[in-house]
Amino acid sequence: MTEDKPPRKEESAGLMKYSAENLVPFGPIHPALKEPEYFKLVLEGEKIVEVIPRIGYVHRGLEKAAESRPWVQNMYMFERTCGICSFVHSLTYGQAVEGLTIYEIPRRAKFIRTIIAELERIHSHLLWVGLMGHWAGFETLFMWVWRDREVVLDLVEAISGNRIHKSMNAFCGVRRDMPEGMEDRIVERMKFLVDRANYYKGIVDTEETMLERTEDIGRVSAETAEKLCAVGPMARYVGLRRDIRLNDPYAAYDEVPFDVVTSKEGDVHALLKLRLDEMIVAANMVSYAVKHLPEGPIRIKIPPVIPAGEHSSHSEAPRGEIFYYVKSSGGRTPDRVKSRQPTMANLPTALEILKGQTIADVPVVLTAIDPCFGCMDRMSFLDIESNRQWTWSGEELRRYGINYYFPERMKMR
Amino acid sequence: MSEVLLQQIERLAADAKTKSTQLHKGETMIEIEQSQLKNFITRLVNQIKIRHLSTITGLDLGQNIGIIYHFWRDRNTIHLKTFVPKTKPTTVSIVDIIPGAILYEMEIHDMLGVMFVGNPWMDKKLLLPDNWPDDLPPPLLKNVKPADIRKRLGLEVEKK
Numbered sequence: 412m413t414e415d416k417p418p419r420k421e422e423s424a425g426l427m428k429y430s431a432e433n434l435v436p437f438g439p440i441h442p443a444l445k446e447p448e449y450f451k452l453v454l455e456g457e458k459i460v461e462v463i464p465r466i467g468y469v470h471r472g473l474e475k476a477a478e479s480r481p482w483v484q485n486m487y488m489f490e491r492t493c494g495i496c497s498f499v500h501s502l503t504y505g506q507a508v509e510g511l512t513i514y515e516i517p518r519r520a521k522f523i524r525t526i527i528a529e530l531e532r533i534h535s536h537l538l539w540v541g542l543m544g545h546w547a548g549f550e551t552l553f554m555w556v557w558r559d560r561e562v563v564l565d566l567v568e569a570i571s572g573n574r575i576h577k578s579m580n581a582f583c584g585v586r587r588d589m590p591e592g593m594e595d596r597i598v599e600r601m602k603f604l605v606d607r608a609n610y611y612k613g614i615v616d617t618e619e620t621m622l623e624r625t626e627d628i629g630r631v632s633a634e635t636a637e638k639l640c641a642v643g644p645m646a647r648y649v650g651l652r653r654d655i656r657l658n659d660p661y662a663a664y665d666e667v668p669f670d671v672v673t674s675k676e677g678d679v680h681a682l683l684k685l686r687l688d689e690m691i692v693a694a695n696m697v698s699y700a701v702k703h704l705p706e707g708p709i710r711i712k713i714p715p716v717i718p719a720g721e722h723s724s725h726s727e728a729p730r731g732e733i734f735y736y737v738k739s740s741g742g743r744t745p746d747r748v749k750s751r752q753p754t755m756a757n758l759p760t761a762l763e764i765l766k767g768q769t770i771a772d773v774p775v776v777l778t779a780i781d782p783c784f785g786c787m788d789r790m791s792f793l794d795i796e797s798n799r800q801w802t803w804s805g806e807e808l809r810r811y812g813i814n815y816y817f818p819e820r821m822k823m824r
Numbered sequence: 825m826s827e828v829l830l831q832q833i834e835r836l837a838a839d840a841k842t843k844s845t846q847l848h849k850g851e852t853m854i855e856i857e858q859s860q861l862k863n864f865i866t867r868l869v870n871q872i873k874i875r876h877l878s879t880i881t882g883l884d885l886g887q888n889i890g891i892i893y894h895f896w897r898d899r900n901t902i903h904l905k906t907f908v909p910k911t912k913p914t915t916v917s918i919v920d921i922i923p924g925a926i927l928y929e930m931e932i933h934d935m936l937g938v939m940f941v942g943n944p945w946m947d948k949k950l951l952l953p954d955n956w957p958d959d960l961p962p963p964l965l966k967n968v969k970p971a972d973i974r975k976r977l978g979l980e981v982e983k984k
Contacts, residue, residue: 723903736879756879
C-alpha cells in the first residue's frame with residue numbers, strides 16, 4: 412500500500428499542472444442507481460468538462476425478439492419495456508400497427524386510453540417528484556409524495572386489475588371497460604391530488620433545502636435543447652412548446668381540453684414546478700374524460716394478419732416522446748419494429764447540461780431527466796509520470812484513507 | 825399534411841432527383857441517394873424548419889441495409905430513407921447538422937454494423953457488451969440467430 416501512495420499536497424502542486432483532466436467513472440452497478448447506466452466524467456478540479464455515456468447494461472434485445480413473435484404478443488412484450496410508463500408503450504405500438512389496418516378505433520376506447528395514459532402520467536410525475544426530494548436530501552417530501560402515489564395506483568388497479576402493467580390495450584380498442592359507478596370516486600380522488608400538488612408547489616417554492624439544491628442548476632438554452640432533439644418536460648422547461656398531445660393529437664386528446672405547461676426559467680427548480688403543474692392538468696383531464704365518457708363498443712376484433720406496409724406512431728409519455736416504427740410484409744409476425752424511448756432522446760441534452768456543473772450537482776441533474784445514481788465505491792487512478800493505471804476497491808480506498816491521515820492507527824493493527 | 829408544406833417537400837425532393845410518396849395521412853416517405861442526403865437534411869432544417877429528428881431506424885433488407893431518418897413537425901411526419909450496401913456499410917454522419925443524432929447513429933453502428941463517417945464516437949460501444957467478439961456479425965441482421973450469439977458468448981444453458 413505504501414508504494415502506491417501519491418505525493419502529499421505540496422509535492423503534488425507541480426503535478427496538477429499536467430493532470431488537467433481526471434476521469435471519474437459513475438456506475439454501472441450501484442445500490443443507489445435505479446437502473447445500471449455508466450457515465451465517464453472528465454473533470455477539471457470540481458468541474459465537469461466532458462461526459463461519455465455507456466448504456467445497454469439491461470439491453471434485452473426486444474426489437475430482435477419482436478421479429479419472431481405474433482403481432483398481438485408483441486403488444487404485451489413492449490408493455491414490459493418500462494416499469495413506470497408501461498401503458499403508453501403498448502398504446503404507441505398499437506397505434507403504429509392500427510395505422511396499417513382499415514379499422515376505426517371506437518370513441519369510447521379512445522377516451523379510456525386517454526384516462527389511463529393521464530393516470531399513468533400522474534403516477535410517473537409523483538414518483539419523480541419523490542425521488543427528486545430524496546436526492547436533494549428532503550426525505551419528508553419523498554415519503555409524502557409516495558403516499559399520494561398510492562391513490563393513483565389504487566385507481567389504476569380498480570380500473571384495470573393491475574397496478575403497473577395494466578395490459579389494457581388491444582388492437583383497435585381496449586380489453587376492459589370502465590367499472591360501473593367509478594365516476595364519483597375518480598373525480599373526488601383527482602380533486603384530492605390537485606390539492607396535494609398545489610401544496611407541494613408551495614413547499615418547493617419556500618423550503619430552503621429544495622431551493623438551494625435546485626435553483627440555478629441544470630441550465631441549458633432553448634436553441635441547444637432544440638438542436639439536441641430534447642423531448643417532453645426537458646424541452647418544455649426551456650420554453651419549447653413540444654408536446655405530441657397538442658402537436659399531433661392521438662387517442663381523445665383532440666376532444667379533451669388541456670393546457671401545455673411551459674416554463675422560461677430553465678433550471679431544475681422550474682422542472683419541479685412544471686411537472687407538478689402538468690400533474691394538475693392531467694388530473695383535470697381525467698375528471699373531464701370520466702364525466703364525458705361516450706357510450707358504445709370498446710373494441711373491434713381484427714384478424715391476426717396485418718396488411719403489408721410501413722407506419723410510424725409517436726405519443727407523449729410522461730418523460731417525453733415515444734416513437735414506434737413498424738414494417739409488415741403481410742405475415743403473422745412483424746418484419747421490423749423500432750422503438751425509441753424518451754430517455755434516449757434526452758440523454759444528449761443531459762450530457763450537455765452536465766458540462767460545467769460541479770460533481771456535487773450530478774445526482775440532481777441526472778435525476779432531472781429521470782435516470783439517476785448516487786455516489787461511487789470504486790475509483791480509477793492515473794499516474795501522470797509513469798502513465799500507470801490501476802483501480803482500488805472501496806475497502807482498499809478506506810484503508811488508504813486511514814493510513815494517510817492516521818498512520819499510527821494502522822501500525823496498531 | 826398541409827398543402828404548403830407538401831409542395832415545399834416535393835420541390836426539395838425534385839432538387840434531389842427523387843420523389844415523395846404519401847404512406848398514410850400526414851406521412852411522407854422519400855427515398856434518397858446517399859450523396860444527396862446531407863444536402864437534403866440541411867435544407868430541411870434551415871429552409872422548411874423541420875428540426876426535430878425523432879430517431880434513426882436501421883433495416884435489414886437482404887442485399888442492402890436501409891436507414892430511415894424520422895422527422896416531424898406538427899401533424900406532418902417525414903421519413904427519409906437511404907440505402908447502404910451490405911458489402912460496404914458506410915454512410916455519412918449528420919451529427920454536424922443535428923447534434924442530437926449522435927446516439928442513434930451509435931445504436932445503428934452497434935446493431936447493424938453501419939459505419940457513420942464523421943461521428944466522433946464511432947469507436948465506442950453504446951449497447952453491445954464489452955466482450956462482444958469482433959468477428960461476430962451485428963446482432964440485428966436477419967441471418968443472425970439469438971441462440972448462436974448466446975452460444976458464442978458462453979451464455980447458453982444446457983437443457984436437462
